[in-house]
Each structure stands twice: as structure tokens, then as C-alpha cells.
Amino acid sequence: xxxxxxxxxxxxxxxxxxxxxxxxxxxxxxxxxxxxxxxxxxxxxxxxxxxxxxxxxxxxxxxxxxxxxxxxxxxxxxxxxxxxxxxxxxxxxxxxxxxxxxxxxxxxxxxxxxxxxxxxxxxxxxxxxxxxxxxxxxxxxxxxxxxxxxxxxxxxxxxxxxxxxxx
Numbered sequence: 177x178x179x180x181x182x183x184x185x186x187x188x189x190x191x192x193x194x195x196x197x198x199x200x201x202x203x204x205x206x207x208x209x210x211x212x213x214x215x216x217x218x219x220x221x222x223x224x225x226x227x228x229x230x231x232x233x234x235x236x237x238x239x240x241x242x243x244x245x246x247x248x249x250x251x252x253x254x255x256x257x258x259x260x261x262x263x264x265x266x267x268x269x270x271x272x273x274x275x276x277x278x279x280x281x282x283x284x285x286x287x288x289x290x291x292x293x294x295x296x297x298x299x300x301x302x303x304x305x306x307x308x309x310x311x312x313x314x315x316x317x318x319x320x321x322x323x324x325x326x327x328x329x330x331x332x333x334x335x336x337x338x339x340x341x342x343x
Contacts, residue, residue: 184298185298186296186297186298187296187297187298187299188294188295188296189293189294189295189296189299189312190292190293190294191291191292191293191294191312191313191316192290192291192292193289193290193291193316193317193320194288194289194290194291195288195289195291195320195324196286196287196288196289197286197287197288197289197323197324197327198285198286198328198331199285199286199287199327199328199330199331200282200285200287201257201258201280201281201282201287202256202257203287203327203330203331204257204280204287204289204323204327205256205257205258205260205278205280206257207322207323207326207327207330208260208278208280208289208323209228209230209260210326211319211322211323211326212226212228212236212260212319213225213226213227213228214226214227215322215326216319217318217322218315218318219314219315219318224238225238225239226238226239226248227239228251229251230251230254230256230260231251231254232251232252232253232254233250233251234250234251234254235247235249235250235251236248236249236250236251236262236264247264247265248262248264248265248266248267249262249263249264249265249266249274249276250262250263250264252275257280258279258280258281259277259278259279259280260277260278261275261276261277261278262274262275262276263275263276266295268295268297268299268300270297270298270299270300271297271298272295272296272297272298272299273295273296273297274293274294274295275292275293275294275295276291276292276293277290277291277292277293278290278291279291279292289320289323291316291320293312293316
């Protein structure tokens with residue numbers, strides 16, 4: 177049987193975002209873990225719960241039950257509440273690898289979140305051309321917006337409880 181050799185271009189992408197979130201660093205870190213894990217959802221399709229084993233070497237995957245699912249990556253580094261780094265194919269089902277970093281720093285009552293996603297490989301043309309890189313960036317923007325919304329919900333709940341206590 178003859179082998180078929182096809183040359184393919186290797187593509188790279190880099191998405192960098194910095195956000196300031198008006199919440200303590202521990203709450204933002206917890207929200208990142210929740211939004212990557214059981215609270216995960218995708219723009220346009222809704223809830224897509226994931227499992228994130230939050231320790232070095234822990235897996236990040238979608239569990240479909242009965243031994244089925246999708247592996248997205250491994251926790252490369254974690255240092256609560258300042259760093260989460262994941263490496264793996266993520267949503268790409270072709271020869272590609274990604275590195276995703278969430279770096280957090282507290283400044284007074286706010287948290288600075290620096291997000292970086294770098295990937296390289298034979299990234300499918302449909303992802304590049306039809307959906308565009310903005311499809312990927314939009315997914316990350318959605319996740320960061322959900323992190324912000326989650327910590328704001330907690331802050332409102334805490335403020336309501338503080339106001340309803342005995343005087």
C-alpha cells in the first residue's frame with residue numbers, strides 16, 4: 177500500500193486580554209475554575225459542563241458519560257489564586273497544541289486578570305476562514321464576561337446579606 181504525503185502549513189494564533197474586575201482575587205480565581213468547569217458554556221450553543229481537576233497534571237475534559245468525552249488539556253501549572261495554566265489540544269481535533277494562561281494580581285479591592293491563549297499546529301481552515309479567529313477570541317471573551325458576572329452576583333448577594341443582619 178502506498179503512503180500519501182501531504183504538506184500542510186503550520187499556523188499560530190495568540191490572543192491576549194487584560195481585564196480589571198472589581199472583586200477580590202480569591203473570588204475571581206474561584207469563578208475562573210467554575211466557568212472552565214461545571215459552569216462552562218459556549219456562545220450560541222449554551223451549557224457545556226466540563227471537568228477541571230485543579231491540580232498539576234489534572235485533566236480538563238468534557239465528560240459525556242459511559243466512558244465517552246473529549247480531552248481538552250492538562251493543568252500545567254496552578255498556584256491558587258494567582259495562576260492557572262493549561263496545555264493541550266482544547267477544542268481542536270487535529271494536530272495542534274495550545275497553552276492557556278490565567279494570571280491574576282490583586283490591587284486593592286480589584287483583580288487584574290491577564291489571559292493568554294497561544295496555539296500552533298495544522299489548525300483547520302474552516303476554523304480560520306469560516307469561523308475566523310474572532311470565533312475563538314469570542315469564546316474567551318464570553319468566558320471572561322461570565323467570570324465577571326459570577327463575582328458580581330456574589331458581591332450583590334454578600335451586600336444584601338450584610339444589609340439584612342441585626343443592627
